[in-house]
Amino acid sequence: MEHESKTPWWLKALQTGLIGGVVAVLSCLIGMIESFHERDIIAGQITMGETVLLLIVITFSYFSSRGTEDTALPKRLTSGALTGLVTGGLVAGLVLLGKWVNLREILVNASPNLYKILTFEMENTTTALAYLLIAGTVIGLLTALLHLIPTVWRRAVIYGLTIVSLIALLQDLIRITLTRFPQITEALAWMFGSRGQEGLSVNGAIAVFLIVTALNYASATRGDSIRSRVRALPTGTQQGLRWGSWLLLFAFLLIWPRIAGPYLSEVTNGIGLFILMGLGLNIVVGYAGLLDLGYVAFFALGAYTMAVLTTTGGEITANFEWTFWQALPAAIFMAVLAGVVLGIPVLKIRGDYLAIITLGFGEIIRIMFLSDFLKPYFGGSFGIVLIASPTFGNLRFNTPQTLYYVILAGCLLALFVAYRLRDSRMGRAWKAIREDEDVAQAMGINLTSTKLLAFAMGAAFGGLGGAIFASKLSTVYPHSFVFLVSINVLALIIVGGMGSLPGVIVGALLLVGLPEFLREFSEFRNLIFGALLIAMMLSKPEGFLPEAVHRRELHEADNAANTAGT
C-alpha cells in the first residue's frame, strides 16, 4: 500500500484477521487439517495439520503488522495481536457452532476428530476456546515481533523454519534414499527418530534449524566479503574456480541416479522432460512473447513420430521398426514442421487471439491421434505400444537410472542452445518483437522469418522431449497430451521468471518435482498449488529467478582493462 487509505489501521488489522479466520475455517471444513493431522512434522510434537493452522495465523498477522518503515512498535504489536485474535476467534467460533449444531449433516468434514484437533484434545470446551483465543493473540504478537529483528536474522529464521518443514515433509524419501548407505544409519536415527515415527525428531529439527539459520546468516553477512575476496583473485584463478564449480555440478549430475535410486531417478526424469519443454516454450513465450497455449502439440508430435517409426508390434499398420536414434531426427523434424505450419497462418495474430488459436491447435493434434478414422495409423485411444528404447552399443537405456542420462543430455543440449541464442542477433530480435512488434519491424526485423524461427525452435525442443517421453514409457496414448500439460509448462515458466533459463529449472523443480513428493495430499494438491501461485503472483510477479539484466557495456570495458593489464 503506497498511498494512504482512509481505513484506520485497527480496522485493517481486523479485516486481515477475518480473512485469515475464514481461510483457517475453510481449510478445516474441507478436511485438509484433519487429513494433514495424521502426519507429524516433528515426531510426537507438532503435526502437519497444526503447522498449517499456525502458518495461516503467522502469515496473516505478519502482513497486518507489517505497516511501513516508521510504524510505531505498539501499533504493530496491536495489529498483529488483533489479527491473531480474530483468526483464533473464528476458529473458536467454528468449535462453538459445532457444539450446538450438527454441522456434519451438511459439511461432512466437520467431524468429532476435527474438533478434537481444534480443542487440543481437551475435555473442557471453555478452557479450550480460551486457549484458542490466547494462542491466536500470542502467535500474532510474536509474529509482529519478527519485524523488530534485523532483516538478515529474520530472513535466516524464516529460511530455517522452511527447510525444517521441507525436510520433515520429505523425510520418507530422504530416509529411503539414505538407507542405501549403511554408514549413516545412526545419524539418520538421531535425526528422524526411531523407525515407524514420522517427521524429524526434536533434536533433529533443532539441529537442522540451527545449521540452516546459521548458514543463511553467514552467507548474508559474509557473502559479500567472500565474493569480493574471490573477485580480488587473479582472473585466471577466478576462471579456474568457476570452471571447477561447474565441473563439480556436472559430476554431481552424472552420479545423481546412483545416489538417488530408481524412484527418485524416475521423478528426476519427469522433471527433466518438463525442463526440456519449458526451455522450448520459453523461446516462444519468454523470448518472443508469442503466447502459445497448445505447446503440448509439439510434444505429442515428437512422441507419436517416435512411436510410429520404432514400434515393433501392436495393432497399427506401420512397421518401420527404426531404432531410437534413427527416429529421433524425424521426430524433431515433424515437430519443427508443425511449428512452421502453425506459424504461417498466425503470423499476423497477436496476444489473446494467438493464445486461442494455439490452444485449438493443441486440441486438434490430440483429437487427431485419438480419432477412429486414423486408428490404423495411430491406434486411437489404445495408442501405440512397444516403442524402442535408446541404445548405445550394448547399452540399453530402458530403466529410469539409465534413461536419466539421455534426458540429461537432451536438457544440457537445449540449455546450451537457448543460452547461446539468448544474446545473439536472433535472440535480440525475438525480445524486440516481444517489446513492440511494430517498432521491431520498422527497425528492419523481418517478422515472418523471426517469428517462424521462434516457433520452430520451440517446437524442436518439444519434439525432442516428446520422442524421449515415448521411449521412456515405451507406449503413447492420446491421453498423455491433454491441455493441462501446456498449462503446466507455461506455469513453470511464469513461476520461474519469463525468459530466464535458471528460472525454467527452478520452475520445473517446484511445479513438477514438489507435487510428486506431496502425492499423499493429492486431494488438496491443486488447492494448495492455486493458493501458492496466487500468493507468488502477488508478491513476486516477475518470477523466482527473473531474467537478469545482461551487463555488457561496463563489463566489456572491465575485461578490456584486465587484458590490457596482463
Place this chain on the structure above:
Amino acid sequence: MSNILTAQNVTKRFGGLTAVSTLDIEIPEKSIYSVIGPNGAGKTTFFNCITGFYHPEEGNIVFDNRTILGLTSDQISQRGISRTYQNIRLFSNLTALENILVGQHALLKSTLFGPIFGLASTRREEADALKEARRLLAFVSLAGKGDLLAKNLPYGDQRRLEIARALASKPKLLLLDEPTAGMNPNETEDMTKFIRRLRDELGITILLIEHDMRVVMGISEKITVLDYGEKIAEGTPKDIQGNERVIEAYLGRGSAAQITA
C-alpha cells in the same frame, strides 16, 4: 542537388476522413526539412506512410530513385529510412545497449548456427556490433548508461537513445517525430545543435516534425505546412513566417489580418 525522397500526390484515407490529401513533397539530399502544422494536420500519418506503417491509397513515394510503395516497414528500413516516434517507443525491458544492437539487426548476418556453434565470423560480428553500439551510445552522450534498462532512463536520455537506435541502421534519411517535445529550453537548444550535427557530420538527410517554432525556423532549410491533410504552404523559413494562410491555420481566420496590419 538531387532529391532523396519524392512524394507525389500521396493520399491516405481512414474511412471518410482524408488524413493526407494529394501531398507533393520533394526533399533534397542532405537537407534539414520540416513538416509543420496544427494538431491533426496529418504530419504523423505522412510519416507512417513513408515508413510503411500505413499504405497510401493514391500517389507514389520514391526514395533513392526507387518507389517504396507497398514495401513493408522492415524492407523500407533496409533501404535506408529510419525514424523516431512522437511518444517514445523504445524496447523498454531491454538495456540501452541492446536497443541499439537491435537497431543494427539488418546490418548483421548471423542466424541460428553461427551463435550456437560459436563460429569465429559470428563472434567477430558480435564484437564489432558491440563496439559500434558503444560508439553510438557515446555519440548521443549516454556513455556509461548502456547497461540500464531503457525504461529506467530519464526522459531526455530516452529521446536521445531512440535517435541512437535509429542511427544504428545507418540510414540515409532520418525521420524525427517531435524530437524536442517535453524538453526545457536548454535541452531543446542541445537537441537542435545535435540534429544539425547529425546532418553535418554524418551526412544524413533529416525530415522533422516539430511544434517548437524556434527550432523549426532555426534549423530547417525548407518547410512544408500541412492543414487538414493538405499542403497550404512550402518554402524557406522566411517565406513561411510571413505566409498569411499559415498564420490563419495556426491562429484562426481573421488573426492574420490583424497581425499583418
